[in-house]
Amino acid sequence: xxxxxxxxxxxxxxxxVTLALRRRGHEVAAAASGEDGLDLLPAFRPDIVLLDLMxxxxxxxxxxxxxxxxxxxxxxMLTARGDxxxxxxxxxxxxxxxxxxxxxxxVLEARIRAVLRRTALPADGDTGPAExxxxxxxxxxxxxxxxxxxxxxxxxxDLPLAPSEMKLLLFLSATPGQVFSRQQLLEHVWEHSxxxxxxxxxxxxxxxxxxxxxxxxSPRYVQTVRGFGYRFGPL
Amino acid sequence: MKRPRSAGRPRRGTxxxxxxxxxxxxxxxAFLLVAAVSALTTAALTYREARNAILQRSQDTAxxxxxxxxxxxxxxxxxxxxxxxxxxxxxxxxxxxxxxDWDVYVQYKGLAENDRSQLRNPVIVxxxxxxxxxxxxxxAFQRVDRDGEPWLLIGMPVMQSQTExxxxxxxxxxxxxxxxxxxxxxEALVSAAQRGALPVLGLAVVPAxxxxxxxxxxxRGLRQAAGRIAExxxxxxxxxxxxxxxxxxxxxFNDMAAxxxxxxxxxxxxxxxxxxxxxxxxxxLRTPLAAMTAVTDVLDEDADALDPDTASAxxxxxxxxxxxxxxxxxxxxxxxxxxxxxxxxxxEVDVAETIRKTLxxxxxxxRVCTELPDGVRARLDPRRLDVVVANLVGNALHHGGEPxxxxxxxxxxxxxxxxxxxxxxxxxxxxxxxxxxxxRFYKADSARARSEGSGLGLAIAMENVRLHGGTMRxxxxxxxxxxFTVELPLPEQETGTAxxxxxxxxxxxxxxxxxxxxxxxxxxQDTAGGGDHPAKxxxxxxxxxxxxx
Numbered sequence: 064x065x066x067x068x069x070x071x072x073x074x075x076x077x078x079x080v081t082l083a084l085r086r087r088g089h090e091v092a093a094a095a096s097g098e099d100g101l102d103l104l105p106a107f108r109p110d111i112v113l114l115d116l117m118x119x120x121x122x123x124x125x126x127x128x129x130x131x132x133x134x135x136x137x138x139x140m141l142t143a144r145g146d147x148x149x150x151x152x153x154x155x156x157x158x159x160x161x162x163x164x165x166x167x168x169x170v171l172e173a174r175i176r177a178v179l180r181r182t183a184l185p186a187d188g189d190t191g192p193a194e195x196x197x198x199x200x201x202x203x204x205x206x207x208x209x210x211x212x213x214x215x216x217x218x219x220x221d222l223p224l225a226p227s228e229m230k231l232l233l234f235l236s237a238t239p240g241q242v243f244s245r246q247q248l249l250e251h252v253w254e255h256s257x258x259x260x261x262x263x264x265x266x267x268x269x270x271x272x273x274x275x276x277x278x279x280x281s282p283r284y285v286q287t288v289r290g291f292g293y294r295f296g297p298l
Numbered sequence: 299m300k301r302p303r304s305a306g307r308p309r310r311g312t313x314x315x316x317x318x319x320x321x322x323x324x325x326x327x328a329f330l331l332v333a334a335v336s337a338l339t340t341a342a343l344t345y346r347e348a349r350n351a352i353l354q355r356s357q358d359t360a361x362x363x364x365x366x367x368x369x370x371x372x373x374x375x376x377x378x379x380x381x382x383x384x385x386x387x388x389x390x391x392x393x394x395x396x397x398x399d400w401d402v403y404v405q406y407k408g409l410a411e412n413d414r415s416q417l418r419n420p421v422i423v424x425x426x427x428x429x430x431x432x433x434x435x436x437x438a439f440q441r442v443d444r445d446g447e448p449w450l451l452i453g454m455p456v457m458q459s460q461t462e463x464x465x466x467x468x469x470x471x472x473x474x475x476x477x478x479x480x481x482x483x484x485e486a487l488v489s490a491a492q493r494g495a496l497p498v499l500g501l502a503v504v505p506a507x508x509x510x511x512x513x514x515x516x517x518r519g520l521r522q523a524a525g526r527i528a529e530x531x532x533x534x535x536x537x538x539x540x541x542x543x544x545x546x547x548x549x550x551f552n553d554m555a556a557x558x559x560x561x562x563x564x565x566x567x568x569x570x571x572x573x574x575x576x577x578x579x580x581x582x583l584r585t586p587l588a589a590m591t592a593v594t595d596v597l598d599e600d601a602d603a604l605d606p607d608t609a610s611a612x613x614x615x616x617x618x619x620x621x622x623x624x625x626x627x628x629x630x631x632x633x634x635x636x637x638x639x640x641x642x643x644x645x646e647v648d649v650a651e652t653i654r655k656t657l658x659x660x661x662x663x664x665r666v667c668t669e670l671p672d673g674v675r676a677r678l679d680p681r682r683l684d685v686v687v688a689n690l691v692g693n694a695l696h697h698g699g700e701p702x703x704x705x706x707x708x709x710x711x712x713x714x715x716x717x718x719x720x721x722x723x724x725x726x727x728x729x730x731x732x733x734x735x736x737x738r739f740y741k742a743d744s745a746r747a748r749s750e751g752s753g754l755g756l757a758i759a760m761e762n763v764r765l766h767g768g769t770m771r772x773x774x775x776x777x778x779x780x781x782f783t784v785e786l787p788l789p790e791q792e793t794g795t796a797x798x799x800x801x802x803x804x805x806x807x808x809x810x811x812x813x814x815x816x817x818x819x820x821x822x823q824d825t826a827g828g829g830d831h832p833a834k835x836x837x838x839x840x841x842x843x844x845x846x847x
Contacts, residue, residue, distance in 0.1 A: 079589035086596050117581070143584040164588035165623045168595045246647045246680060260681060261645045291646060 068109035070100035083168030097121035154266030182226035235295035244292035329506030400475035407468030576633035628754040698722025
């Protein structure tokens with residue numbers, strides 16, 4: 064069962080969510096502040112982090128960036144503010160998904176499973192039709208994509224891509240030049256069983272660009288097709 | 299509908315271009331008109347006066363000369379004269395007038411007319427002139443036009459001064475002299491007037507343009523300032539110069555802009571306050587609800603193991619918590635709409651797929667028949683469309699009656715509208731209630747008021763449709779059941795792409811629809827007509843589609 068680290072300052076919510084998730088068989092560790100959560104991280108080694116956005120001291124965005132800097136851990140933002148701005152900021156800080164409070168136990172559970180499922184990299188049979196060829200390493204400009212080893216390197220140095228960024232890059236680069244709408248990407252890469260949000264795609268593309276592009280402002284690899292969506296290349 | 303409009307537009311354009319509509323053009327034209335009228339009037343009056351004066355003077359001198367010649371030569375004429383005497387007299391007169399170049403004809407009453415052909419220019423005397431000279435014995439003159447040349451014709455009776463009383467002698471003298479020189483003078487006058495008037499008109503353009511500029515510059519400034527205000531630059535002010543009407547106008551404009559800026563600032567402040575309040579309320583309500591909602595399923599699961607009273611209390615708490623959570627969500631959504639904070643995140647989506655997902659996510663596929671042609675792509679906010687469809691279908695399931703049908707009509711090329719209908723088979727909506735179904739907290743049936751929903755669902759759906767620029771209507775089918783019709787506008791280019799590349803998808807999508815019986819457009823019309831009968835025949839269709847998804 065997945066190990067969940069819950070970082071939430073409100074005691075009632077912390078207890079409620081912990082109770083609901085424990086009942087569903089998760090192992091839950093709860094932290095009342097971002098600092099506590101970061102301290103708990105190395106010892107508890109969670110599979111996923113549920114992170115409240117409004118925290119005393121270090122807020123959720125900061126904590127999210129700190130976690131992202133060290134490890135590729137799936138993060139779900141737990142936000143009481145459903146406003147667009149918070150959602151976008153949270154996603155841009157590196158969250159894989161967001162849940163607007165209040166949410167029922169089964170919704171939390173479903174979203175955790177969805178994020179875990181899609182961030183579990185396609186090592187087991189899910190790799191798709193690009194696999195059978197003998198040359199799984201593809202080169203696009205300075206970018207080298209090793210589909211089998213799931214390593215992306217640029218100019219010889221490996222890039223630390225988060226799971227959703229890796230999946231997005233693998234999907235887009237499988238058919239260079241083809242344009243995908245945000246909705247299509249949401250359907251294929253995020254495999255949303257619930258109703259998805261195109262902002263997930265935008266935020267993820269933005270994060271991916273900061274890692275793989277020379278100048279994220281004028282992207283070379285992941286290009287925007289105005290009014291439609293994104294495509295990989297042509298270089 | 300679009301063709302004739304686009305054809306009509308350029309015609310109107312050329313019409314406006316052919317007429318000088320601008321203020322500057324009108325001012326210049328008016329100025330030139332005034333200048334032209336005054337120049338013409340002055341010229342015409344001057345011309346008339348000058349012409350009369352010139353002609354008068356030449357007449358007077360001609361008559362005086364003729365009379366002098368006649369008076370000096372007439373006494374030598376024998377009385378009664380013979381033909382030869384008269385001819386001689388006339389020749390003498392003619393010769394004496396060489397300087398004036400006149401032709402003379404002398405008439406003596408009782409003497410036969412002589413042959414006039416020997417004269418250089420035959421003198422033709424009109425009857426009236428002859429009568430006034432020969433019967434009334436007065437000197438008369440007349441200006442005549444002969445072969446396009448102006449001539450002065452003078453008739454003069456000769457008085458007999460030999461006797462005591464001056465009596466009219468039977469002798470009359472007629473002379474005609476050309477007015478060519480005088481006419482030339484007059485013509486010179488006209489051309490001088492013309493030569494003067496044209497440059498004057500040309501010169502009038504300069505002050506006209508200057509005057510126009512003087513008026514137009516402030517007007518242009520005013521227009522630009524109004525434009526800037528319309529763009530939202532409310533700090534725009536005009537420079538007030540002088541004390542004329544335009545300065546007054548500028549001052550009034552500045553006052554208006556100041557007032558506008560002030561009230562807009564007030565509105566913004568209020569809007570920001572409302573937004574902050576909504577956000578604060580949202581946060582404060584959601585936090586306790588988050589704790590409660592997370593554990594409600596725990597309560598539900600354990601209720602069975604508790605004693606009956608505690609169990610029903612626990613179930614009630616769980617149920618009401620869910621309702622409260624939904625209500626808070628709805629209120630937040632409404633306040634976001636009211637604060638103008640609801641943003642549209644447009645994306646190109648497959649409409650049928652989006653609707654199917656909405657039903658799937660709420661496990662409604664089994665309870666709803668769908669007629670969703672594939673390949674209908676539109677640019678809209680999928681999250682908001684989900685809210686709309688979910689609210690309408692939920693409303694139909696809870697308040698209407700099953701079977702509920704969701705119908706999507708593929709837009710015709712160039713139609714520009716996407717139509718989604720949700721039809722239920724319940725008793726329909728009370729006609730008195732119908733106008734209020736989209737009102738907030740309006741409950742159609744007070745007994746059912748607390749059964750489900752907050753009374754905000756349809757209002758929120760309506761706001762979402764409006765945000766897309768679409769419309770939503772509620773109506774009753776003739777034989778029972780309510781129809782909610784959502785019409786969403788498709789931007790021009792979107793209908794173009796829908797007719798273009800996804801053609802293949804549309805074709806493949808249409809084939810199974812045909813197999814299922816009524817084509818999609820027919821189905822749509824049936825519901826509009828209120829037919830409930832196709833529902834049965836369609837029951838097989840959604841089952842097949844549900845398997846596909």
